[in-house]
Amino acid sequence: MNHKNRTKFFLRWGVLFALVLSVTNCNSTSKRDYFDTNFKCFAEPGWRDQSNFKKYIEKGWLPTRLLYGEDNNRIKRSEIVFAGDSLVHLFLPDLMAKEFPGKSVTNRGIGGDMTETLLTRIEEDVLVLNPKTVAIEIGGNDFIQGKCLSLVQNNLLTIIKKIHSKNQQIRIFLIAVPPTRVKELNQIVPVYNLFLNQVARTTPNVEYIEVWDVMRKLDSPTLSEEFIRPNGDSLHFNEKGYELWGKKLRPYLQK
Template identity: 85%
Template sequence: MVLALVTSITDCRSSSKRDYFDSSFQCFAEPGWRDNSNFKKYIENAWLPTRLLYAEDNSKIKRSDIVFAGDSLVHLFLPELMVKEFPGQSVTNRGIGGDMTETLLTRIEEDALTLHPGTVVIEIGGNDFIQGKCLSLVQNNLLAIIQKIHSKNRNTKILLIAIPPTRVKELNQIVPVFNLFLNQVARTTANVEYIEVWDRMRKIDSPTLSEEFIRPNGDSLHFNEKGYELWGKKLRPYLQK
């Protein structure tokens, strides 16, 4: 339901607003979306209701060893898939479709850290680039998320999943730049690891999502169950340490 709402009110067709290589491109450094009225609808009808559900669930489960946080790619890592990929482990999903680095920063403590996880797995940033957010802004938000997590517990392990390829050209141009940044952050920050998935999920000779991961409904942004099987394979060695 959340994903359907987000898809209905976001517009990925205006390439000049998210093509970082367009000579007329101007990055967006303000809060929210370029279309503020639709951003308010998203917050009121999708983001806040989902957070209320998470708060209710958190009050019941109290703790979780592993918490996933991020955007729709995390949100679509459904419970049955998580059980399949991480059997016998205490794993909780706190993804929200449409989430950006700035909105994840505002909710990471209440939605995820209140569960006292030993590991936080994060995939975030694609929606920032759909909005044409300034790269430096997205990077600083990501660093602030890490700082907030470690301000609560410096021993919390943070796993940063690379933003995977999509079938949207403009995203596939800028995302590798951000993934390089994530890799560098992990190499220079204690208790942070980078999980590379871009290389395995792209077509062999093209910077776009491989056919084997394409969803059958024509979705250009998300991937199918095989993609989550790959995520599981990549993550398990880190979650079993």
């Protein structure tokens, strides 16, 4: 298997792993319902289920990072790098090439990634490519675990600081966490997106890319039917969603 085919194989394997993972982590609602009077946010590293978190790191996160390290050594540089969780991971190379023709775009998403894990790998997986632009979509998995909102926000701010400590001129696009078909996530995510918007308004070289408003149902805070994947997946969206991402991002990339 040559390098290109090997990369595609592992990317698609990683996507499958992310989809299985999402189903596993959405089984319990009580620990992620921020509006439940008995809810207690989670401020520890990892997941509430540490044994499954260890399996995830060993079988999904680390192998994907190893692949990215090999690919980074091969390509050396990339003008635009996408980083984040499975929503980024599912933005497969063929789709990216279609949405951003003529651009040097690299995907460094990992299914299951949280703000804390992205922070630990942003240098080796993303900044080593000396990008001019870093597009980030992250946070949904934090809220699946019921992470404390202040912790998620502080992690995001630290990610931005780490990127700009490398190069103050790097443009950072904060993509809104989109609606899903999971009620508990749709309750807390808009609060987090307001925070992302405010960060962009007050931080140089940071832009907020709104997608929640155009991906939700007209009269309901849930994912619109046109973006639902055909396999019953409640967290991720279909190719039409990535076409919308491309439409939203292209004007910013032309500035």
